[in-house]
Amino acid sequence: xxxxxxxxxxxxxxxxxxxxxxxxxxxxxxxxxxxxxxxxxxxxxxxxxxxxxxxxxxxxxxxxxxxxxxxxxxxxxxxxxxxxxxxxxxxxxxxxxxxxxxxxxxxxxxxxxxxxxxxxxxxxxxxxxxxxxxxxxxxxxxxxxxxxxxxxxxxxxxxxxxxxxxxxxxxxxxxxxxxxxxxxxxxxxxxxxxxxxxxxxxxxxxxxxxxxxxxxxxxxxxxxxxxxxxxxxxxxx
Amino acid sequence: xxxxxxxxxxxxxxxxxxxxxxxxxxxxxxxxxxxxxxxxxxxxxxxxxxxxxxxxxxxxxxxxxxxxxxxxxxxxxxxxxxxxxxxxxxxxxxxxxxxxxxxxxxxxxxxxxxxxxxxxxxxxxxxxxxxxxxxxxxxxxxxxxxxxxxxxxxxxxxxxxxxxxxxxxxxxxxxxxxxxxxxxxxxxxxxxxxxxxxxxxxxxxxxxxxxxxxxxxxxxxxxxxxxxxxxxxxxxxxxxxxxxxxxxxxxxxxxxxxxxxxxxxxxxxxxxxxxxxxxxxxxxxxxxxxxxxxxxxxxxxxxxxxxxxxxxxxxxxxxxxxxxxxxxxxxxxxxxxxxxxxxxxxxxxxxxxxxxxxxxxxxxxxxxxxxxxxxxxxxxxxxxxxxxxxxxxxxxxxxxxxxxxxxxxxxxxxxxxxxxxxxxxxxxxxxxxxxxxxxxxxxxxxxxxxxxxxxxxxxxx
Ligand SMILES: Nc1ncnc2c1ncn2[C@@H]1O[C@H](COP(=O)(O)OP(=O)(O)O)[C@@H](O)[C@H]1O
Ligand SMILES: [Mg+2]
Numbered sequence: 121x122x123x124x125x126x127x128x129x130x131x132x133x134x135x136x137x138x139x140x141x142x143x144x145x146x147x148x149x150x151x152x153x154x155x156x157x158x159x160x161x162x163x164x165x166x167x168x169x170x171x172x173x174x175x176x177x178x179x180x181x182x183x184x185x186x187x188x189x190x191x192x193x194x195x196x197x198x199x200x201x202x203x204x205x206x207x208x209x210x211x212x213x214x215x216x217x218x219x220x221x222x223x224x225x226x227x228x229x230x231x232x233x234x235x236x237x238x239x240x241x242x243x244x245x246x247x248x249x250x251x252x253x254x255x256x257x258x259x260x261x262x263x264x265x266x267x268x269x270x271x272x273x274x275x276x277x278x279x280x281x282x283x284x285x286x287x288x289x290x291x292x293x294x295x296x297x298x299x300x301x302x303x304x305x306x307x308x309x310x311x312x313x314x315x316x317x318x319x320x321x322x323x324x325x326x327x328x329x330x331x332x333x334x335x336x337x338x339x340x341x342x343x344x345x346x347x348x349x350x351x352x353x354x355x356x357x
Numbered sequence: 358x359x360x361x362x363x364x365x366x367x368x369x370x371x372x373x374x375x376x377x378x379x380x381x382x383x384x385x386x387x388x389x390x391x392x393x394x395x396x397x398x399x400x401x402x403x404x405x406x407x408x409x410x411x412x413x414x415x416x417x418x419x420x421x422x423x424x425x426x427x428x429x430x431x432x433x434x435x436x437x438x439x440x441x442x443x444x445x446x447x448x449x450x451x452x453x454x455x456x457x458x459x460x461x462x463x464x465x466x467x468x469x470x471x472x473x474x475x476x477x478x479x480x481x482x483x484x485x486x487x488x489x490x491x492x493x494x495x496x497x498x499x500x501x502x503x504x505x506x507x508x509x510x511x512x513x514x515x516x517x518x519x520x521x522x523x524x525x526x527x528x529x530x531x532x533x534x535x536x537x538x539x540x541x542x543x544x545x546x547x548x549x550x551x552x553x554x555x556x557x558x559x560x561x562x563x564x565x566x567x568x569x570x571x572x573x574x575x576x577x578x579x580x581x582x583x584x585x586x587x588x589x590x591x592x593x594x595x596x597x598x599x600x601x602x603x604x605x606x607x608x609x610x611x612x613x614x615x616x617x618x619x620x621x622x623x624x625x626x627x628x629x630x631x632x633x634x635x636x637x638x639x640x641x642x643x644x645x646x647x648x649x650x651x652x653x654x655x656x657x658x659x660x661x662x663x664x665x666x667x668x669x670x671x672x673x674x675x676x677x678x679x680x681x682x683x684x685x686x687x688x689x690x691x692x693x694x695x696x697x698x699x700x701x702x703x704x705x706x707x708x709x710x711x712x713x714x715x716x717x718x719x720x721x722x723x724x725x726x727x728x729x730x731x732x733x734x735x736x737x738x739x740x741x742x743x744x745x746x747x748x749x750x751x752x753x754x755x756x757x758x759x760x761x762x763x764x765x766x767x768x769x770x771x772x773x774x775x776x777x778x779x780x781x782x783x784x785x786x787x788x789x790x791x792x793x794x795x796x797x798x799x800x801x802x803x804x805x806x807x808x809x810x811x812x813x814x815x816x817x818x
Binding site: 207 | 360364367368370371717718720721722723724725726727728729730731814815
């Protein structure tokens with residue numbers, strides 16, 4: 121059964137191939153399906169194409185071949201503008217570090233997706249942006265930091281603010297690209313616990329990427345990118 | 358859009374030093390550009406506004422500009438003298454409706470004294486305000502009467518009924534041989550006009566004559582002992598044109614040794630016309646019956662056989678002056694345009710060089726849903742805001758600068774430059790600069806657009 125034949129999946133990849141420009145093939149994934157509502161851990165060594173895959177799922181990059189379906193939408197069939205709007209409305213994204221716009225407060229950073237995109241704002245329904253921010257800030261324990269400048273926050277605090285932003289207005293899919301690799305062990309565990317709780321509350325699908333295999337036990341599903349990606353295997357051979 | 362505006366604004370504030378320097382550069386270049394324009398317009402309006410309603414200014418044969426500037430604006434010397442009989446002959450000309458005689462050459466403590474008739478107060482028009490009006494008193498009537506311009510009264514602290522003893526020629530500057538014997542009494546003070554009339558005293562022609570007779574008597578009846586015209590000491594005057602009835606006895610070389618190089622910013626009486634020619638004028642103003650006759654009358658006066666005269670139409674002669682100054686103004690405008698270009702290039706450099714450090718920021722914006730077009734808008738808004746702020750500051754600086762410098766300019770040159778809100782031309786300049794600022798912003802915007810597409814969510818630093 122092909123991935124495309126699985127309606128209702130959060131992510132369905134079929135025969136995906138990708139290279140940066142005329143460069144070497146970075147990704148060659150025959151099939152990958154992630155169910156809605158699952159918490160997935162994707163690991164692989166540095167440079168194996170994890171961030172590239174996330175870029176394709178978020179619609180920032182365009183597949184060279186094959187199909188990428190996210191939340192039942194064919195990313196390849198969308199125009200650039202449609203992909204941007206889709207990402208803004210349905211996807212929360214957390215980077216490894218430097219997640220925040222330095223000249224905005226934590227509050228304004230969290231508010232950004234709803235302010236930039238009417239679709240994301242509409243997800244809040246009757247709830248005001250302010251109420252939604254306070255809600256998500258309380259979940260991630262950053263209420264006291266809301267009016268601090270982004271540059272005044274510690275790395276751990278920054279990551280929590282970034283997670284709050286990704287979770288604001290409950291997007292269906294939350295993508296985290298190594299969000300804990302710049303945190304120490306205690307901070308990392310606290311962050312993962314908060315993230316897991318908030319994602320569960322939002323009923324979102326979580327795709328969490330890391331090179332650190334030891335984090336995998338906390339997730340429903342563990343995947344290894346090198347074993348999914350034929351391009352790496354060819355490289356290694 | 359509001360979000361992007363807020364973002365652009367915060368982003369600029371996050372880089373205060375470069376932002377302020379950029380705004381300052383744009384503001385200064387705008388100030389230069391607008392300042393030249395304002396000064397040009399202000400000067401023209403001031404000059405044109407000083408002499409409204411006068412159709413012709415007539416004086417001895419000489420340079421038209423010299424005649425106009427000397428007779429009306431108190432800048433330099435009038436072209437010479439016109440015998441009183443000649444003036445009288447012309448007043449009877451059928452095309453002439455009114456005349457105002459002017460006898461220039463005396464001064465009182467740095468202010469020029471005009472010998473004239475009450476007709477001056479009736480016919481002199483300035484700007485839109487119309488005729489001269491009195492703050493106190495009335496027009497001159499007897500040879501002992503003097504009316505003061507507003508600034509004369511204010512500066513010297515003179516009041517109604519005060520006595521004024523007028524010096525003559527360069528004696529006033531040297532402090533010698535004042536006309537002690539013929540004091541005047543202040544019978545009127547004019548309201549402020551912001552024209553050179555504010556800096557003048559008005560007496561009757563008879564008053565001037567009586568003063569000179571008394572002065573000559575006091576000096577022992579030795580006209581040759583009185584230093585006459587001293588063109589070398591006159592700043593700005595063209596001393597070459599001294600035609601007509603200048604008597605050979607005028608000791609031109611006798612410039613007083615006491616004053617060379619002193620060049621005070623005061624009015625220095627140019628000629629000593631009454632010394633040997635008691636009944637003579639420096640110039641006279643003419644109002645014609647109909648405007649059509651002005652040109653014909655001008656030609657007639659210029660071709661007058663009995664006496665070499667020059668008649669000028671104030672507007673036409675000022676037009677010649679503006680044409681002469683046009684080259685200078687053009688040069689200044691070019692300098693202004695170049696500084697604008699330099700200012701905008703400075704902004705381009707500042708924005709462009711900040712981009713490398715902002716690639717992360719762009720990736721974050723993309724991740725939270727910003728379209729590439731928003732990245733472009735953000736940078737264009739930033740350059741637009743910097744330019745707008747620069748323009749606003751420049752306009753404020755220009756107007757504030759003129760407001761501050763107004764008094765000094767007027768005291769130094771007698772030219773009153775009104776503080777004006779920018780006119781159509783200035784707004785055009787500002788519009789062009791704003792458009793250029795936005796266009797300049799497109800360069801870094803384009804680069805940010807390209808790199809944010811190439812970077813996606815993972816800028817390679
Ligand atoms: N913007 C880019 N342009 C060209 N090559 C890139 C770009 N980003 C990543 N790559 C290359 O693609 C490969 C995968 O990189 P990446 O997806 O960042 O790996 P990971 O996130 O697993 O560390 C690497 O070889 C990297 O050099
Ligand atoms: Mg990566």
